Amino acid sequence: MTVFALIIINKAGGLIYNRTFHEGGLNKISTNDYLVLAGTFHGVHAITARLNPLKPRVGNRSSTSSSSGPGGLLTRPEPPSGLEVLESENFRMQCFTTLTGVKFLLFTDPTQANVDLTMRRVYDMYTDYVMKNPFYQLEMPVRCDMFDRKLGSYIREINNR
Amino acid sequence: MVVYSFYIFDRHTECIYSKTWLPTSSDPSSGSGPATATATTTTTNHNHYNPATALRPSTADDAKLIFGAVFSLRNMVRKLGGDDDAFVSYRTAHYKLHYYETASSLRLVMLTDTATLSMRNVLHQIYINLWVEYVVKNPLSPVEHKGGVGVRNELFELGLDQFIRGLI
Numbered sequence: 001m002t003v004f005a006l007i008i009i010n011k012a013g014g015l016i017y018n019r020t021f022h023e024g025g026l027n028k029i030s031t032n033d034y035l036v037l038a039g040t041f042h043g044v045h046a047i048t049a050r051l052n053p054l055k056p057r058v059g060n061r062s063s064t065s066s067s068s069g070p071g072g073l074l075t076r077p078e079p080p081s082g083l084e085v086l087e088s089e090n091f092r093m094q095c096f097t098t099l100t101g102v103k104f105l106l107f108t109d110p111t112q113a114n115v116d117l118t119m120r121r122v123y124d125m126y127t128d129y130v131m132k133n134p135f136y137q138l139e140m141p142v143r144c145d146m147f148d149r150k151l152g153s154y155i156r157e158i159n160n161r
Numbered sequence: 162m163v164v165y166s167f168y169i170f171d172r173h174t175e176c177i178y179s180k181t182w183l184p185t186s187s188d189p190s191s192g193s194g195p196a197t198a199t200a201t202t203t204t205t206n207h208n209h210y211n212p213a214t215a216l217r218p219s220t221a222d223d224a225k226l227i228f229g230a231v232f233s234l235r236n237m238v239r240k241l242g243g244d245d246d247a248f249v250s251y252r253t254a255h256y257k258l259h260y261y262e263t264a265s266s267l268r269l270v271m272l273t274d275t276a277t278l279s280m281r282n283v284l285h286q287i288y289i290n291l292w293v294e295y296v297v298k299n300p301l302s303p304v305e306h307k308g309g310v311g312v313r314n315e316l317f318e319l320g321l322d323q324f325i326r327g328l329i
Contacts, residue, residue, distance in 0.1 A: 026241045026242065027240065027241055027242065027243055029240060029241070033240065037237060037240070037241075040233050040236075040237060041233075041237065043233070044229075044230050044233045044234055044237075047226050047229060047230045048230055048251065048253055048258075049253065050226065051223065051226055051227060051230070051256070051258075051272075052253070052255045052256060053165040053166055053181070053183060053255075053256055053272050054165070054183075054255060054256070081253055081254035081255065082253055083251050083252075083253055084251075084252055084253055084254060085251065085252045086234065086238075086248075086250075086251040086252075087249045087250050087251070087279075088238040088242050088246050088247060088248050088249055089242070089245075089246050089247045089249060090242035090243065090245075090246040091241065091242055091246075107241070
Protein backbone atom coordinates (compact mmCIF):
# COMPACT_ATOMS: atom_id res chain seq x y z
CA MET A 1 0.00 0.00 0.00
CA THR A 2 1.98 2.95 -1.20
CA VAL A 3 1.11 6.32 -2.63
CA PHE A 4 4.03 7.45 -4.78
CA ALA A 5 3.22 10.99 -5.83
CA LEU A 6 0.58 13.66 -6.37
CA ILE A 7 0.37 16.08 -9.28
CA ILE A 8 -2.19 18.86 -9.69
CA ILE A 9 -2.76 20.32 -13.15
CA ASN A 10 -4.79 23.50 -13.65
CA LYS A 11 -7.47 23.84 -16.30
CA ALA A 12 -5.00 25.24 -18.81
CA GLY A 13 -2.68 22.26 -18.52
CA GLY A 14 -0.11 23.92 -16.30
CA LEU A 15 1.53 22.13 -13.40
CA ILE A 16 0.53 23.79 -10.14
CA TYR A 17 1.51 21.17 -7.56
CA ASN A 18 3.94 18.31 -7.59
CA ARG A 19 5.02 16.23 -4.64
CA THR A 20 6.68 12.84 -4.21
CA PHE A 21 5.80 10.86 -1.08
CA HIS A 22 7.76 7.68 -1.61
CA GLU A 23 11.27 7.44 -2.99
CA GLY A 24 11.93 4.61 -5.39
CA GLY A 25 8.37 4.21 -6.63
CA LEU A 26 8.76 6.38 -9.69
CA ASN A 27 11.81 7.50 -11.57
CA LYS A 28 13.21 10.85 -10.52
CA ILE A 29 12.56 13.38 -13.24
CA SER A 30 13.33 17.09 -13.31
CA THR A 31 10.75 19.79 -12.64
CA ASN A 32 10.97 20.73 -16.30
CA ASP A 33 10.02 17.18 -17.27
CA TYR A 34 7.11 17.31 -14.85
CA LEU A 35 5.89 20.47 -16.57
CA VAL A 36 6.12 18.74 -19.96
CA LEU A 37 4.36 15.69 -18.53
CA ALA A 38 1.51 17.82 -17.19
CA GLY A 39 1.02 19.50 -20.55
CA THR A 40 1.18 16.20 -22.43
CA PHE A 41 -1.29 14.57 -20.11
CA HIS A 42 -3.66 17.50 -20.47
CA GLY A 43 -3.73 16.95 -24.24
CA VAL A 44 -4.06 13.18 -23.99
CA HIS A 45 -6.90 13.58 -21.53
CA ALA A 46 -8.81 15.67 -24.07
CA ILE A 47 -8.23 13.04 -26.77
CA THR A 48 -9.38 10.16 -24.57
CA ALA A 49 -12.62 12.03 -23.86
CA ARG A 50 -13.28 12.31 -27.60
CA LEU A 51 -12.57 8.66 -28.38
CA ASN A 52 -15.76 7.32 -26.83
CA PRO A 53 -16.78 4.48 -29.18
CA LEU A 54 -20.44 4.48 -28.15
CA LYS A 55 -21.43 8.09 -28.75
CA PRO A 56 -21.05 10.17 -31.87
CA ARG A 57 -18.40 12.85 -31.84
CA VAL A 58 -19.24 16.24 -30.38
CA GLY A 59 -18.09 17.78 -33.63
CA ASN A 60 -20.37 15.52 -35.67
CA ARG A 61 -23.29 16.25 -33.45
CA SER A 62 -23.06 19.99 -33.86
CA SER A 63 -22.94 19.63 -37.64
CA THR A 64 -26.17 17.67 -37.82
CA SER A 65 -29.64 18.91 -37.06
CA SER A 66 -30.04 16.34 -34.27
CA SER A 67 -28.17 18.66 -31.89
CA SER A 68 -31.12 21.01 -31.69
CA GLY A 69 -33.86 19.65 -29.52
CA PRO A 70 -37.58 20.46 -29.63
CA GLY A 71 -38.25 24.11 -30.33
CA GLY A 72 -34.82 24.59 -31.87
CA LEU A 73 -33.17 24.64 -28.46
CA LEU A 74 -29.65 23.34 -28.33
CA THR A 75 -29.36 20.36 -26.06
CA ARG A 76 -26.65 20.57 -23.47
CA PRO A 77 -23.82 18.18 -24.25
CA GLU A 78 -22.92 15.62 -21.64
CA PRO A 79 -19.96 16.56 -19.49
CA PRO A 80 -16.85 15.09 -21.08
CA SER A 81 -15.06 12.36 -19.24
CA GLY A 82 -11.52 11.55 -20.11
CA LEU A 83 -8.99 9.15 -18.72
CA GLU A 84 -9.71 8.04 -15.15
CA VAL A 85 -7.33 5.20 -14.39
CA LEU A 86 -4.08 4.34 -16.13
CA GLU A 87 -2.36 1.04 -15.42
CA SER A 88 1.19 0.06 -16.15
CA GLU A 89 3.37 -2.77 -14.89
CA ASN A 90 5.05 -0.65 -12.20
CA PHE A 91 2.40 1.82 -11.11
CA ARG A 92 -1.21 2.85 -11.32
CA MET A 93 -2.38 6.40 -11.91
CA GLN A 94 -5.77 7.69 -10.88
CA CYS A 95 -7.00 10.93 -12.42
CA PHE A 96 -9.77 13.00 -10.92
CA THR A 97 -11.11 16.00 -12.83
CA THR A 98 -13.07 18.60 -10.89
CA LEU A 99 -16.01 20.38 -12.49
CA THR A 100 -13.80 23.41 -12.99
CA GLY A 101 -11.24 21.38 -14.94
CA VAL A 102 -8.51 20.96 -12.34
CA LYS A 103 -6.89 17.51 -12.59
CA PHE A 104 -5.54 15.54 -9.64
CA LEU A 105 -3.16 12.74 -10.57
CA LEU A 106 -2.39 10.25 -7.85
CA PHE A 107 0.36 7.72 -8.54
CA THR A 108 0.16 4.55 -6.45
CA ASP A 109 1.54 1.06 -6.62
CA PRO A 110 -0.46 -1.26 -8.93
CA THR A 111 -2.18 -3.11 -6.10
CA GLN A 112 -3.36 -0.09 -4.12
CA ALA A 113 -7.05 -0.29 -3.23
CA ASN A 114 -9.51 2.47 -2.40
CA VAL A 115 -7.71 5.15 -4.36
CA ASP A 116 -11.08 6.86 -4.85
CA LEU A 117 -11.28 7.45 -1.13
CA THR A 118 -7.75 8.80 -0.92
CA MET A 119 -8.46 11.06 -3.89
CA ARG A 120 -11.59 12.34 -2.21
CA ARG A 121 -9.62 13.24 0.93
CA VAL A 122 -6.92 14.97 -1.09
CA TYR A 123 -9.58 16.99 -2.89
CA ASP A 124 -11.19 17.89 0.44
CA MET A 125 -7.83 19.14 1.67
CA TYR A 126 -7.34 21.12 -1.54
CA THR A 127 -10.69 22.86 -1.10
CA ASP A 128 -10.09 23.46 2.62
CA TYR A 129 -6.48 24.60 2.66
CA VAL A 130 -5.87 25.93 -0.84
CA MET A 131 -9.15 27.34 -2.12
CA LYS A 132 -10.01 28.88 1.23
CA ASN A 133 -6.58 30.44 1.54
CA PRO A 134 -7.14 34.17 0.87
CA PHE A 135 -3.60 34.57 -0.45
CA TYR A 136 -3.89 31.83 -3.06
CA GLN A 137 -4.21 33.08 -6.62
CA LEU A 138 -6.28 30.88 -8.92
CA GLU A 139 -4.39 28.91 -11.58
CA MET A 140 -1.07 29.67 -9.90
CA PRO A 141 1.30 27.17 -8.26
CA VAL A 142 0.07 25.95 -4.88
CA ARG A 143 2.29 27.20 -2.06
CA CYS A 144 0.25 26.66 1.08
CA ASP A 145 2.01 25.43 4.22
CA MET A 146 -1.15 24.10 5.77
CA PHE A 147 -1.98 22.01 2.67
CA ASP A 148 1.56 20.62 2.55
CA ARG A 149 1.49 19.60 6.19
CA LYS A 150 -1.98 18.04 6.25
CA LEU A 151 -1.39 16.21 2.99
CA GLY A 152 1.98 14.96 4.17
CA SER A 153 0.63 13.53 7.39
CA TYR A 154 -2.38 11.94 5.66
CA ILE A 155 -0.30 10.20 3.00
CA ARG A 156 2.32 9.13 5.56
CA GLU A 157 -0.46 7.47 7.50
CA ILE A 158 -1.54 5.52 4.37
CA ASN A 159 2.00 4.55 3.41
CA ASN A 160 2.77 3.26 6.91
CA ARG A 161 -0.40 1.22 7.15
CA MET B 162 -17.84 -8.18 -21.75
CA VAL B 163 -18.12 -6.12 -24.92
CA VAL B 164 -15.37 -5.48 -27.43
CA TYR B 165 -15.84 -2.24 -29.35
CA SER B 166 -12.91 -2.10 -31.69
CA PHE B 167 -9.44 -3.39 -32.44
CA TYR B 168 -6.47 -1.68 -34.11
CA ILE B 169 -2.98 -2.69 -35.20
CA PHE B 170 -0.24 -0.10 -35.73
CA ASP B 171 3.05 -0.97 -37.37
CA ARG B 172 6.48 0.31 -36.39
CA HIS B 173 6.08 3.24 -38.77
CA THR B 174 3.12 4.41 -36.64
CA GLU B 175 0.72 3.63 -39.46
CA CYS B 176 -2.63 2.00 -38.73
CA ILE B 177 -2.49 -1.20 -40.79
CA TYR B 178 -5.64 -2.84 -39.51
CA SER B 179 -8.81 -1.73 -37.81
CA LYS B 180 -12.05 -3.50 -37.04
CA THR B 181 -15.11 -2.45 -35.09
CA TRP B 182 -17.84 -4.50 -33.49
CA LEU B 183 -20.13 -1.59 -32.70
CA PRO B 184 -23.87 -2.15 -32.64
CA THR B 185 -25.58 -0.35 -35.52
CA SER B 186 -28.09 1.21 -33.15
CA SER B 187 -25.37 3.44 -31.73
CA ASP B 188 -25.20 5.24 -35.04
CA PRO B 189 -27.94 7.90 -35.02
CA SER B 190 -27.86 8.36 -38.79
CA SER B 191 -28.95 4.79 -39.49
CA GLY B 192 -32.58 4.33 -38.57
CA SER B 193 -32.31 0.68 -37.58
CA GLY B 194 -33.57 -0.41 -34.20
CA PRO B 195 -31.58 -2.24 -31.53
CA ALA B 196 -30.11 -4.56 -34.10
CA THR B 197 -27.42 -7.15 -33.75
CA ALA B 198 -23.82 -6.11 -33.61
CA THR B 199 -22.25 -6.03 -37.02
CA ALA B 200 -18.58 -6.37 -37.57
CA THR B 201 -17.26 -3.81 -39.97
CA THR B 202 -13.78 -3.59 -41.29
CA THR B 203 -12.84 -0.23 -42.64
CA THR B 204 -9.79 0.50 -44.63
CA THR B 205 -7.62 3.31 -43.39
CA ASN B 206 -6.76 4.32 -46.91
CA HIS B 207 -8.97 7.11 -48.18
CA ASN B 208 -8.65 5.95 -51.78
CA HIS B 209 -10.59 2.83 -50.93
CA TYR B 210 -13.07 4.64 -48.76
CA ASN B 211 -16.49 3.12 -49.19
CA PRO B 212 -19.35 4.79 -47.30
CA ALA B 213 -21.42 1.62 -47.47
CA THR B 214 -18.98 -0.40 -45.40
CA ALA B 215 -17.71 2.37 -43.14
CA LEU B 216 -19.82 2.51 -40.02
CA ARG B 217 -18.56 5.93 -39.06
CA PRO B 218 -16.65 8.20 -41.36
CA SER B 219 -14.31 9.14 -38.55
CA THR B 220 -12.64 5.72 -38.22
CA ALA B 221 -9.45 6.89 -39.89
CA ASP B 222 -9.32 9.92 -37.63
CA ASP B 223 -10.08 7.69 -34.65
CA ALA B 224 -7.07 5.55 -35.43
CA LYS B 225 -4.85 8.62 -35.53
CA LEU B 226 -6.23 9.92 -32.25
CA ILE B 227 -5.83 6.53 -30.60
CA PHE B 228 -2.26 6.25 -31.77
CA GLY B 229 -1.47 9.74 -30.52
CA ALA B 230 -2.93 9.06 -27.11
CA VAL B 231 -1.33 5.64 -26.76
CA PHE B 232 2.06 6.87 -27.93
CA SER B 233 2.11 9.78 -25.48
CA LEU B 234 0.96 7.62 -22.59
CA ARG B 235 3.53 4.96 -23.39
CA ASN B 236 6.31 7.56 -23.32
CA MET B 237 4.94 9.00 -20.10
CA VAL B 238 4.88 5.56 -18.47
CA ARG B 239 8.42 4.83 -19.68
CA LYS B 240 9.65 8.11 -18.25
CA LEU B 241 8.04 7.62 -14.85
CA GLY B 242 8.23 3.86 -14.39
CA GLY B 243 11.60 3.16 -15.98
CA ASP B 244 12.50 1.68 -19.35
CA ASP B 245 11.30 -1.78 -18.39
CA ASP B 246 7.84 -0.53 -17.52
CA ALA B 247 5.01 -1.13 -19.98
CA PHE B 248 1.76 0.73 -20.46
CA VAL B 249 -1.06 -1.80 -20.00
CA SER B 250 -4.41 -0.05 -20.15
CA TYR B 251 -6.42 3.02 -19.33
CA ARG B 252 -10.07 3.46 -18.44
CA THR B 253 -12.53 6.31 -18.80
CA ALA B 254 -16.15 6.43 -17.67
CA HIS B 255 -17.29 5.04 -21.04
CA TYR B 256 -14.67 2.62 -22.29
CA LYS B 257 -11.37 0.92 -21.55
CA LEU B 258 -8.37 0.79 -23.85
CA HIS B 259 -5.93 -2.12 -23.74
CA TYR B 260 -2.47 -1.92 -25.17
CA TYR B 261 0.15 -4.49 -26.09
CA GLU B 262 3.45 -3.82 -27.78
CA THR B 263 5.67 -6.50 -29.25
CA ALA B 264 9.47 -6.41 -29.35
CA SER B 265 9.27 -5.41 -33.02
CA SER B 266 7.21 -2.31 -32.12
CA LEU B 267 3.98 -3.72 -33.45
CA ARG B 268 1.22 -2.18 -31.36
CA LEU B 269 -2.11 -3.85 -30.72
CA VAL B 270 -4.92 -1.77 -29.26
CA MET B 271 -8.36 -2.92 -28.17
CA LEU B 272 -11.30 -0.89 -26.92
CA THR B 273 -13.74 -2.66 -24.61
CA ASP B 274 -16.36 -1.74 -22.03
CA THR B 275 -15.19 -0.55 -18.63
CA ALA B 276 -15.92 -3.74 -16.68
CA THR B 277 -13.45 -5.84 -18.67
CA LEU B 278 -10.39 -7.07 -16.84
CA SER B 279 -6.92 -6.96 -18.34
CA MET B 280 -6.90 -8.08 -21.97
CA ARG B 281 -3.13 -8.16 -22.24
CA ASN B 282 -3.02 -11.93 -22.60
CA VAL B 283 -5.80 -11.79 -25.18
CA LEU B 284 -3.83 -9.31 -27.27
CA HIS B 285 -0.77 -11.52 -26.83
CA GLN B 286 -2.80 -14.51 -28.05
CA ILE B 287 -3.96 -12.54 -31.09
CA TYR B 288 -0.35 -11.75 -31.86
CA ILE B 289 0.86 -15.34 -31.47
CA ASN B 290 -2.03 -17.30 -32.90
CA LEU B 291 -3.33 -14.97 -35.60
CA TRP B 292 -0.74 -12.39 -36.56
CA VAL B 293 2.28 -14.70 -36.61
CA GLU B 294 0.38 -17.63 -38.06
CA TYR B 295 -1.59 -15.93 -40.81
CA VAL B 296 0.28 -12.73 -41.61
CA VAL B 297 3.94 -13.30 -40.81
CA LYS B 298 4.02 -16.90 -42.05
CA ASN B 299 2.08 -16.04 -45.19
CA PRO B 300 4.59 -16.23 -48.05
CA LEU B 301 2.54 -13.81 -50.16
CA SER B 302 2.41 -11.17 -47.45
CA PRO B 303 4.91 -8.31 -47.76
CA VAL B 304 7.33 -7.46 -44.96
CA GLU B 305 5.89 -3.98 -44.57
CA HIS B 306 2.13 -3.67 -44.59
CA LYS B 307 1.72 -0.30 -46.21
CA GLY B 308 -1.95 0.65 -46.19
CA GLY B 309 -2.80 -2.70 -44.65
CA VAL B 310 -1.52 -4.90 -47.50
CA GLY B 311 -1.25 -8.53 -46.44
CA VAL B 312 -3.07 -8.07 -43.17
CA ARG B 313 -6.53 -8.10 -44.56
CA ASN B 314 -6.49 -11.76 -45.61
CA GLU B 315 -9.37 -14.13 -45.14
CA LEU B 316 -7.81 -16.41 -42.52
CA PHE B 317 -6.71 -13.55 -40.29
CA GLU B 318 -10.04 -11.74 -40.53
CA LEU B 319 -12.03 -14.90 -39.89
CA GLY B 320 -9.79 -16.02 -37.05
CA LEU B 321 -9.94 -12.63 -35.38
CA ASP B 322 -13.71 -12.35 -35.66
CA GLN B 323 -14.22 -15.86 -34.26
CA PHE B 324 -11.73 -15.27 -31.47
CA ILE B 325 -13.38 -12.01 -30.38
CA ARG B 326 -16.89 -13.43 -30.64
CA GLY B 327 -15.74 -16.33 -28.52
CA LEU B 328 -14.76 -13.89 -25.80
CA ILE B 329 -17.98 -11.91 -25.78
